[in-house]
Amino acid sequence: MKWQWKLGNFAGIDVFVHATFLLIVGWYGWTYWQETGTLAGALEGVAFILLLFLAVTLHEYGHALTARKFGIKTRDITLYPIGGVARLERMPDQPIQELWVALAGPAVNVVIAAVLFGWLAFSNALVPLGQLTLSTGSFIERLMIVNISLVLFNLIPAFPMDGG
Template structure:
């Protein structure tokens, strides 16, 4: 993963730390030092981030391992300054499975909070439940409250928090998934407005940041649901490009440059004797030009690891496979022969046109008849 460092693997799931995590470390260290002018406080605050983010990893593993039970793999877990993100290949189509996956993360925090509560009571070392001091306080008490806060915050009914997915899953048991997502997204955006108002009135920039985060997450979920529905019954043959340039493995890169500048697509199938050998992406081309020059053959820089989809395959499934492989284009075949090129850009154009026609039909139905 770009801009992230791998720190471990659990059950085949890579754990990464994004480079922006360093901003949090710096902010915590500076804030602690400025509070009392103590370097020891700054070091203690940084060290406290270790168990904090260990808890976040366990939370995300709760989602990931539950998803594995339903045959859904997790690409990776990445730690950001605002928390962790487990990138599942997809969310379960069954609302009951989605509910269990969404609940698994907060459930981990509830279990951890329960264990910490039990330890604190048995040890009898806790002075007060509210005696929380992040730098020099009772570590177990601090971790107890962190788990309580994480569970409570994530259960808020707003995307992209777990509560938004729980609400969507519950609604989806009584209505279609798109309508359920729209309702959950609307509730989430309403909460984002409340966060923004309280953040503005209390001069709390963190609440304003959360408001933006929630608003964007809700909008993205609604958009993804609409796209999924729009492409659910559309075959790849309806959205693929049928007019495109084909390159040979021995063609110099200058030929690809000419096609790129004169055409409208960014990736080119590489074909020899009717067989697709690879695909030359724009990034392949740029890297090849910088390393070898425009006289280098296409075969030198093309990608041999490419996605092939059948023209009769549903576009929704093809897009999921593209996202899973983190590719932008796929080769489309029909009866084993090259038939087209599927790209995310072309799918976007298809959805744009489909949306415009849908609005036109809706406007025609609701227009007042002329006298």
Template sequence: MKWSWKIGEFAGIGVFVHATFPLLLAFVALPAILNDGDIVGAIESILFILVLFVCVVLHEYGHALTARRYGIQTQDITLLPIGGVARLERMPEKPSQEFFVAIAGPMVNVVIAAILFVVMILAGVAVPSLGLGFGNESFIEQLFTINVMLVLFNLIPAFPMDGGRVLRALLASRIDYAKATTYAARIGQAIAVVFAIAGFFVSPLLILTAVFIFFGAQGETQMAQQRSKLRGFTVGHAMRTNIRALAPYEWLSSAVDSIMSTAQQDFPIVENGRVVGILTRDALLKGIQQFGAYVPISQVMRRDVTTVEANQPLGAAAETMQANQMMSVPVTNNGTLVGILTFDSIREFLTLQKILKPRTQQAGETPML
């Protein structure tokens, strides 16, 4: 994610903090400093937020490590002021897998809350009132309360919360995935409407939550529709094969010549028969502005390139592109470059499929491009 800094790595998954995260620390610390001049209180508030976000990181690792069991890698985990985001390379294909990946995060908070509960019992501390006396609760009581609240909030059966994915997984075990998503989204949006109405009487925070849920459900529905359209096709159906690859030692001017002489915008970078990077049009233009046209492509190319296999499901490849924020990815066959997949080529493929499908169905044929 852009504007993020890496703060650590565990199990091969990098943890990043977004540039806006310090705003949360300032938000919780400044009132104590400005109103009472309480520096110690401000420091305690910051420490509590940091410990809380350790719980959030563990929550996201619950998702990531469970997804790994099903062969799904996680790009990274990013901490935002509103919580954490684990970027999976794709969503699980089977409902049972999605169920366990979704439920794993809240279950981590259940375990944390259970451990804190046992510690409180052993220490003779009364069980807190789940936020009804936040100001009077000790550090450990507040942490217990927050973890319980994280479980309850995340299990609301509405996208983009974990509960929405759990609900979709349960529905998808009995009905079509796209229909399951639609039903789960409608339930979530109904909950959003209730939250919005309640927000006028209880707290404006509920209105913000309602907006978050409503548009999250809308986005999830669109993604499910896209996956439904791409089901049954592989990357090989939509990739472009008449492409030009460049070498890392070539000048940027070579890439400029290639752009002018072809319709290609992004170029796989190949060395010794292996894809080692990708040069996008944006990176090329920025590189020329910064260094000039006569520097090696290796100086500006993207090295952390993700490749997809030609026989890979097209829907999974599209999700990989979205997760990596890439408009195009090199396509390989057993490690050898055979083409490039772009969102434009996917859209063009779907458009042609829509046009050809009625004709081929009339002729009794299967549409194939």
């Protein structure tokens, strides 16, 4: 068994999910169910982690599609419980191209966070940024915080992060 399943092929790139990804989906569902005691709470937890990993998938597509602009193909994208990996066939030849490919993933998360921020602002649901938390914020606020966190985390100058 390869321990991964193909989710599909989008923009000519196969997307896989590792079997252990199911553990984090189950854990989120269980944790939210424990907090709320309701099926609706458990489903919210599952929805949250799935949307988080949609953001991770889009992040990886940022890398892959930017690499494609420089003539570099992507073998596939695989989602793991700790994140995603876009397997490029090779690294860019020029440092500036490598920089663009590295920054493209976090840039996607900046756009997602900005869209969510706009949604909150235009719906009059925006609270001061200092009051936002992952445990007490609304669903949209938490997704925004997670996308901002993905940007910051991926810019850490250490391998295997995008900043490394």
